Amino acid sequence: MACCCQPVDRPxxxxxxxxxRALPEYRALKAKHSFLELVKTPELAAEVTLQPIRRFGFxxxxxxxxxxxxxxxxxxxxxxxxxxxVQMQFxxxxxxxxxxxxxxxxxxxxQYLAAALRLVKAALGGRTALIGFxxxxxxxxxxxxxxxxxxxxxxxxxxxxxxxRSFDRLAEKLARAVAACLRLQLxxxxxxxxxxxxxxxxxxEEQFASASARWMQRIVAELGGRAPVIVFAKGVNHxxxxxxxxxxxxxxxxxxxxxxxxxxxxxRHVGVQGNLAPALLTTTPGQVAAAARGLLEEMRGAAGFxxxxxxxxxxxxxxxNIETLVSTVQAFA
Numbered sequence: 001m002a003c004c005c006q007p008v009d010r011p012x013x014x015x016x017x018x019x020x021r022a023l024p025e026y027r028a029l030k031a032k033h034s035f036l037e038l039v040k041t042p043e044l045a046a047e048v049t050l051q052p053i054r055r056f057g058f059x060x061x062x063x064x065x066x067x068x069x070x071x072x073x074x075x076x077x078x079x080x081x082x083x084x085x086v087q088m089q090f091x092x093x094x095x096x097x098x099x100x101x102x103x104x105x106x107x108x109x110x111q112y113l114a115a116a117l118r119l120v121k122a123a124l125g126g127r128t129a130l131i132g133f134x135x136x137x138x139x140x141x142x143x144x145x146x147x148x149x150x151x152x153x154x155x156x157x158x159x160x161x162x163x164x165r166s167f168d169r170l171a172e173k174l175a176r177a178v179a180a181c182l183r184l185q186l187x188x189x190x191x192x193x194x195x196x197x198x199x200x201x202x203x204x205e206e207q208f209a210s211a212s213a214r215w216m217q218r219i220v221a222e223l224g225g226r227a228p229v230i231v232f233a234k235g236v237n238h239x240x241x242x243x244x245x246x247x248x249x250x251x252x253x254x255x256x257x258x259x260x261x262x263x264x265x266x267x268r269h270v271g272v273q274g275n276l277a278p279a280l281l282t283t284t285p286g287q288v289a290a291a292a293r294g295l296l297e298e299m300r301g302a303a304g305f306x307x308x309x310x311x312x313x314x315x316x317x318x319x320x321n322i323e324t325l326v327s328t329v330q331a332f333a
Contacts, residue, residue, distance in 0.1 A: 011299070012059040013307040013329040014131070015322070022317040025051050035080060039066055040112050046119035053128055056326050060129040061120060063185065065113055067135030067196060070177050071144050073109040074101040081148070091147030095166045101173050106180040114188040121189030129192065132185030136197035137174035138212035153202060160211055175215040179222040186227050194230040194252070195219065201235015213242045220247040230273060234311060240265050255310025260298045263305070271304025278309045281317035285324040292328040
Protein backbone atom coordinates (compact mmCIF):
# COMPACT_ATOMS: atom_id res chain seq x y z
CA MET A 1 0.00 0.00 0.00
CA ALA A 2 1.40 3.39 -0.95
CA CYS A 3 2.28 5.65 1.94
CA CYS A 4 -0.74 7.84 2.57
CA CYS A 5 1.19 11.05 3.15
CA GLN A 6 3.39 11.24 0.06
CA PRO A 7 2.63 12.13 -3.58
CA VAL A 8 3.00 9.21 -6.02
CA ASP A 9 3.64 9.11 -9.79
CA ARG A 10 0.11 7.86 -10.26
CA PRO A 11 -2.42 7.09 -7.53
CA UNK A 12 -3.05 3.50 -6.49
CA UNK A 13 -6.43 2.24 -7.66
CA UNK A 14 -8.87 -0.22 -6.20
CA UNK A 15 -12.63 -0.27 -6.17
CA UNK A 16 -14.84 -0.48 -3.13
CA UNK A 17 -15.88 -3.90 -1.95
CA UNK A 18 -17.87 -6.39 -4.00
CA UNK A 19 -16.45 -5.32 -7.35
CA UNK A 20 -16.92 -8.99 -8.21
CA ARG A 21 -20.71 -8.64 -8.43
CA ALA A 22 -20.34 -7.51 -12.04
CA LEU A 23 -18.21 -10.51 -13.04
CA PRO A 24 -19.57 -13.58 -14.86
CA GLU A 25 -17.22 -15.79 -12.83
CA TYR A 26 -18.77 -14.45 -9.62
CA ARG A 27 -22.28 -14.99 -10.93
CA ALA A 28 -21.36 -18.58 -11.81
CA LEU A 29 -20.35 -19.18 -8.19
CA LYS A 30 -23.43 -17.38 -6.90
CA ALA A 31 -25.63 -19.70 -8.97
CA LYS A 32 -24.27 -22.64 -6.96
CA HIS A 33 -23.88 -21.11 -3.51
CA SER A 34 -25.76 -18.65 -1.32
CA PHE A 35 -24.11 -15.35 -0.42
CA LEU A 36 -23.51 -16.56 3.14
CA GLU A 37 -21.94 -19.79 1.86
CA LEU A 38 -19.54 -17.67 -0.18
CA VAL A 39 -18.72 -15.52 2.86
CA LYS A 40 -18.30 -18.36 5.34
CA THR A 41 -16.42 -20.90 3.19
CA PRO A 42 -12.77 -19.78 3.19
CA GLU A 43 -11.93 -21.27 -0.21
CA LEU A 44 -14.96 -19.63 -1.83
CA ALA A 45 -14.42 -16.27 -0.13
CA ALA A 46 -10.80 -16.31 -1.25
CA GLU A 47 -11.81 -17.12 -4.83
CA VAL A 48 -14.33 -14.26 -4.95
CA THR A 49 -11.69 -11.87 -3.54
CA LEU A 50 -9.16 -12.88 -6.17
CA GLN A 51 -11.46 -12.78 -9.21
CA PRO A 52 -11.30 -8.98 -9.73
CA ILE A 53 -7.53 -9.01 -9.22
CA ARG A 54 -7.02 -11.61 -11.95
CA ARG A 55 -9.29 -9.76 -14.38
CA PHE A 56 -8.46 -6.10 -13.71
CA GLY A 57 -5.11 -5.94 -11.90
CA PHE A 58 -6.13 -3.59 -9.09
CA UNK A 59 -3.41 -2.37 -6.74
CA UNK A 60 -5.23 -3.90 -3.77
CA UNK A 61 -7.60 -6.78 -3.12
CA UNK A 62 -10.62 -6.08 -0.91
CA UNK A 63 -11.48 -9.11 1.20
CA UNK A 64 -14.88 -10.55 0.29
CA UNK A 65 -17.13 -10.52 3.35
CA UNK A 66 -20.04 -8.55 4.82
CA UNK A 67 -20.22 -5.94 7.56
CA UNK A 68 -22.89 -7.97 9.40
CA UNK A 69 -20.57 -10.87 10.17
CA UNK A 70 -19.73 -8.87 13.30
CA UNK A 71 -23.39 -8.81 14.37
CA UNK A 72 -23.59 -12.56 13.85
CA UNK A 73 -20.39 -13.10 15.81
CA UNK A 74 -22.01 -11.18 18.67
CA UNK A 75 -24.97 -13.57 18.61
CA UNK A 76 -27.40 -11.96 16.14
CA UNK A 77 -27.45 -14.04 12.92
CA UNK A 78 -28.56 -12.58 9.59
CA UNK A 79 -29.67 -13.67 6.15
CA UNK A 80 -31.07 -12.09 3.00
CA UNK A 81 -34.71 -11.58 2.13
CA UNK A 82 -35.99 -13.11 -1.09
CA UNK A 83 -37.08 -9.71 -2.32
CA UNK A 84 -33.73 -8.13 -1.41
CA UNK A 85 -32.24 -6.60 1.71
CA VAL A 86 -30.90 -7.96 4.97
CA GLN A 87 -32.96 -9.80 7.56
CA MET A 88 -31.57 -10.23 11.09
CA GLN A 89 -32.81 -13.36 12.87
CA PHE A 90 -34.30 -11.03 15.50
CA UNK A 91 -34.15 -7.28 16.23
CA UNK A 92 -32.60 -5.82 19.36
CA UNK A 93 -35.60 -4.58 21.32
CA UNK A 94 -34.41 -4.03 24.88
CA UNK A 95 -31.45 -3.41 27.16
CA UNK A 96 -31.55 -7.13 27.94
CA UNK A 97 -31.08 -7.97 24.24
CA UNK A 98 -28.03 -5.69 24.15
CA UNK A 99 -26.56 -7.32 27.27
CA UNK A 100 -26.87 -10.75 25.66
CA UNK A 101 -24.45 -9.82 22.88
CA UNK A 102 -21.17 -11.73 23.50
CA UNK A 103 -18.06 -9.72 22.67
CA UNK A 104 -15.67 -12.36 24.02
CA UNK A 105 -16.62 -14.85 21.28
CA UNK A 106 -16.14 -12.58 18.26
CA UNK A 107 -12.64 -13.64 17.19
CA UNK A 108 -13.40 -17.34 17.64
CA UNK A 109 -16.61 -17.10 15.61
CA UNK A 110 -14.85 -15.25 12.78
CA GLN A 111 -12.10 -17.78 12.20
CA TYR A 112 -13.53 -18.53 8.75
CA LEU A 113 -12.68 -14.93 7.82
CA ALA A 114 -9.12 -15.30 9.09
CA ALA A 115 -8.73 -18.55 7.12
CA ALA A 116 -9.94 -16.85 3.93
CA LEU A 117 -7.52 -13.95 4.42
CA ARG A 118 -4.60 -16.33 4.81
CA LEU A 119 -5.53 -18.05 1.55
CA VAL A 120 -5.75 -14.73 -0.29
CA LYS A 121 -2.50 -13.49 1.21
CA ALA A 122 -0.67 -16.59 0.01
CA ALA A 123 -2.20 -16.36 -3.46
CA LEU A 124 -1.24 -12.68 -3.84
CA GLY A 125 2.37 -13.54 -3.07
CA GLY A 126 3.28 -10.03 -1.98
CA ARG A 127 2.46 -8.58 -5.42
CA THR A 128 -0.83 -6.93 -4.40
CA ALA A 129 -1.95 -5.30 -1.15
CA LEU A 130 -4.78 -6.89 0.83
CA ILE A 131 -7.41 -4.78 2.59
CA GLY A 132 -9.83 -5.98 5.27
CA PHE A 133 -12.91 -4.12 6.46
CA UNK A 134 -15.74 -3.86 8.95
CA UNK A 135 -18.81 -1.74 9.50
CA UNK A 136 -18.81 1.14 11.98
CA UNK A 137 -20.70 0.78 15.26
CA UNK A 138 -23.31 3.35 14.19
CA UNK A 139 -24.03 1.60 10.88
CA UNK A 140 -24.16 -1.84 12.50
CA UNK A 141 -26.44 -0.56 15.26
CA UNK A 142 -28.97 0.58 12.68
CA UNK A 143 -29.30 -2.86 11.12
CA UNK A 144 -29.27 -4.64 14.47
CA UNK A 145 -31.94 -2.45 16.06
CA UNK A 146 -34.20 -2.46 12.99
CA UNK A 147 -33.85 -6.21 12.49
CA UNK A 148 -32.48 -5.73 8.99
CA UNK A 149 -32.70 -3.29 6.11
CA UNK A 150 -35.25 -0.51 6.59
CA UNK A 151 -36.64 2.55 4.85
CA UNK A 152 -36.14 4.74 6.72
CA UNK A 153 -33.72 3.59 9.42
CA UNK A 154 -35.26 5.01 12.59
CA UNK A 155 -34.66 2.67 15.55
CA UNK A 156 -31.05 3.71 16.23
CA UNK A 157 -31.96 7.40 16.21
CA UNK A 158 -34.83 6.68 18.59
CA UNK A 159 -32.60 4.79 21.00
CA UNK A 160 -29.96 7.51 20.80
CA UNK A 161 -32.50 10.20 21.74
CA UNK A 162 -34.64 8.29 24.24
CA UNK A 163 -32.24 5.92 26.00
CA UNK A 164 -28.69 7.20 25.60
CA ARG A 165 -27.36 4.77 28.19
CA SER A 166 -28.54 1.74 26.21
CA PHE A 167 -27.30 3.24 22.95
CA ASP A 168 -23.84 3.83 24.41
CA ARG A 169 -23.79 0.31 25.83
CA LEU A 170 -24.55 -1.11 22.37
CA ALA A 171 -22.00 1.15 20.68
CA GLU A 172 -19.36 0.20 23.24
CA LYS A 173 -19.93 -3.51 22.59
CA LEU A 174 -19.85 -2.93 18.86
CA ALA A 175 -16.62 -0.94 19.08
CA ARG A 176 -14.98 -3.83 20.94
CA ALA A 177 -16.32 -6.37 18.46
CA VAL A 178 -15.29 -4.36 15.39
CA ALA A 179 -11.79 -3.81 16.81
CA ALA A 180 -11.51 -7.56 17.41
CA CYS A 181 -12.64 -8.25 13.84
CA LEU A 182 -10.12 -5.82 12.37
CA ARG A 183 -7.28 -7.12 14.58
CA LEU A 184 -8.08 -10.65 13.42
CA GLN A 185 -7.85 -9.52 9.79
CA LEU A 186 -4.52 -7.79 10.36
CA UNK A 187 -3.13 -10.84 12.13
CA UNK A 188 -4.25 -12.98 9.18
CA UNK A 189 -2.36 -10.83 6.68
CA UNK A 190 -4.34 -7.70 5.80
CA UNK A 191 -2.06 -4.78 4.95
CA UNK A 192 -4.69 -2.18 5.85
CA UNK A 193 -8.27 -2.08 7.06
CA UNK A 194 -11.28 0.07 6.29
CA UNK A 195 -14.21 1.16 8.45
CA UNK A 196 -17.46 1.67 6.56
CA UNK A 197 -19.81 4.16 8.19
CA UNK A 198 -22.31 3.74 5.37
CA UNK A 199 -25.17 5.26 7.37
CA UNK A 200 -23.17 8.08 8.94
CA UNK A 201 -25.06 10.59 6.83
CA UNK A 202 -28.25 9.84 8.76
CA UNK A 203 -26.87 11.80 11.69
CA UNK A 204 -27.02 15.60 11.88
CA GLU A 205 -23.71 17.37 12.37
CA GLU A 206 -24.28 17.98 16.08
CA GLN A 207 -24.78 14.26 16.76
CA PHE A 208 -22.23 12.69 14.44
CA ALA A 209 -19.21 13.12 16.74
CA SER A 210 -20.76 11.46 19.79
CA ALA A 211 -22.93 8.85 18.08
CA SER A 212 -20.49 7.64 15.42
CA ALA A 213 -17.04 9.25 15.21
CA ARG A 214 -16.34 8.72 18.92
CA TRP A 215 -16.65 4.96 18.52
CA MET A 216 -14.57 4.83 15.34
CA GLN A 217 -11.88 6.79 17.18
CA ARG A 218 -11.89 4.13 19.89
CA ILE A 219 -11.50 1.37 17.30
CA VAL A 220 -8.59 3.12 15.57
CA ALA A 221 -6.91 3.65 18.95
CA GLU A 222 -7.33 -0.02 19.87
CA LEU A 223 -5.58 -1.06 16.66
CA GLY A 224 -2.55 0.83 17.93
CA GLY A 225 -1.14 2.03 14.62
CA ARG A 226 -0.17 -1.45 13.48
CA ALA A 227 -1.45 -0.76 9.94
CA PRO A 228 -3.13 2.04 7.96
CA VAL A 229 -6.83 2.59 8.69
CA ILE A 230 -9.24 4.04 6.13
CA VAL A 231 -12.51 5.56 7.35
CA PHE A 232 -15.35 6.03 4.87
CA ALA A 233 -18.39 7.89 6.19
CA LYS A 234 -20.98 8.17 3.43
CA GLY A 235 -22.92 11.42 3.31
CA VAL A 236 -20.77 13.08 5.98
CA ASN A 237 -19.36 16.10 4.17
CA HIS A 238 -19.76 18.54 7.04
CA UNK A 239 -17.50 16.92 9.65
CA UNK A 240 -14.02 16.58 8.15
CA UNK A 241 -12.28 17.81 11.29
CA UNK A 242 -14.25 15.29 13.35
CA UNK A 243 -13.27 12.51 10.94
CA UNK A 244 -9.61 13.53 11.15
CA UNK A 245 -9.92 13.22 14.92
CA UNK A 246 -10.80 9.52 14.56
CA UNK A 247 -7.09 8.96 13.91
CA UNK A 248 -7.68 7.48 10.45
CA UNK A 249 -4.73 7.52 8.05
CA UNK A 250 -7.02 7.92 5.04
CA UNK A 251 -10.54 9.33 4.66
CA UNK A 252 -12.87 8.01 1.97
CA UNK A 253 -14.94 10.64 0.18
CA UNK A 254 -18.29 10.01 -1.47
CA UNK A 255 -19.29 11.36 -4.87
CA UNK A 256 -21.19 14.36 -3.51
CA UNK A 257 -18.07 16.25 -2.38
CA UNK A 258 -15.39 18.01 -4.44
CA UNK A 259 -12.30 15.90 -3.78
CA UNK A 260 -9.74 18.67 -4.23
CA UNK A 261 -11.62 20.86 -1.76
CA UNK A 262 -11.62 18.04 0.80
CA UNK A 263 -7.89 17.50 0.23
CA UNK A 264 -7.25 21.19 0.89
CA UNK A 265 -9.08 21.02 4.22
CA UNK A 266 -7.25 17.96 5.56
CA UNK A 267 -3.84 17.79 7.25
CA ARG A 268 -1.13 16.61 4.88
CA HIS A 269 -0.58 13.38 6.83
CA VAL A 270 -4.18 12.25 6.19
CA GLY A 271 -4.76 10.73 2.77
CA VAL A 272 -7.94 10.90 0.66
CA GLN A 273 -9.70 8.11 -1.21
CA GLY A 274 -12.36 8.56 -3.86
CA ASN A 275 -14.55 9.62 -5.43
CA LEU A 276 -15.70 8.82 -8.99
CA ALA A 277 -19.49 8.42 -9.30
CA PRO A 278 -20.25 4.66 -9.32
CA ALA A 279 -23.08 5.14 -11.84
CA LEU A 280 -20.49 6.03 -14.48
CA LEU A 281 -19.59 2.34 -14.65
CA THR A 282 -23.00 1.72 -16.23
CA THR A 283 -22.41 4.21 -19.08
CA THR A 284 -19.72 4.03 -21.80
CA PRO A 285 -15.93 3.65 -21.81
CA GLY A 286 -15.58 7.15 -23.25
CA GLN A 287 -17.56 8.72 -20.43
CA VAL A 288 -15.64 6.74 -17.83
CA ALA A 289 -12.24 7.68 -19.27
CA ALA A 290 -13.16 11.37 -19.48
CA ALA A 291 -14.47 11.52 -15.93
CA ALA A 292 -11.49 9.59 -14.55
CA ARG A 293 -9.00 11.86 -16.34
CA GLY A 294 -10.82 14.90 -15.00
CA LEU A 295 -10.53 13.64 -11.43
CA LEU A 296 -6.89 12.66 -11.92
CA GLU A 297 -6.03 16.12 -13.24
CA GLU A 298 -7.90 17.75 -10.36
CA MET A 299 -5.82 15.72 -7.91
CA ARG A 300 -2.50 15.88 -9.79
CA GLY A 301 0.35 16.13 -7.31
CA ALA A 302 -1.95 15.78 -4.29
CA ALA A 303 -0.43 14.03 -1.32
CA GLY A 304 -1.84 10.65 -0.36
CA PHE A 305 -4.46 10.26 -3.09
CA UNK A 306 -6.04 6.84 -3.67
CA UNK A 307 -8.27 6.60 -6.73
CA UNK A 308 -11.56 4.92 -5.95
CA UNK A 309 -15.29 5.20 -6.45
CA UNK A 310 -17.52 7.34 -4.27
CA UNK A 311 -19.21 4.13 -3.05
CA UNK A 312 -19.57 0.49 -4.11
CA UNK A 313 -19.52 -0.98 -7.61
CA UNK A 314 -23.05 -1.22 -9.08
CA UNK A 315 -24.13 -4.80 -9.88
CA UNK A 316 -24.89 -3.70 -13.46
CA UNK A 317 -21.46 -2.13 -14.02
CA UNK A 318 -20.07 -2.99 -17.46
CA UNK A 319 -16.82 -4.92 -17.59
CA UNK A 320 -15.43 -2.72 -20.37
CA ASN A 321 -16.02 0.34 -18.19
CA ILE A 322 -14.12 -1.13 -15.23
CA GLU A 323 -11.28 -2.10 -17.59
CA THR A 324 -11.23 1.41 -19.03
CA LEU A 325 -11.18 2.94 -15.56
CA VAL A 326 -8.22 0.87 -14.41
CA SER A 327 -6.23 1.41 -17.61
CA THR A 328 -6.90 5.17 -17.51
CA VAL A 329 -5.62 5.48 -13.94
CA GLN A 330 -2.64 3.22 -14.48
CA ALA A 331 -1.60 5.07 -17.64
CA PHE A 332 -1.89 8.50 -16.00
CA ALA A 333 1.32 10.47 -15.98
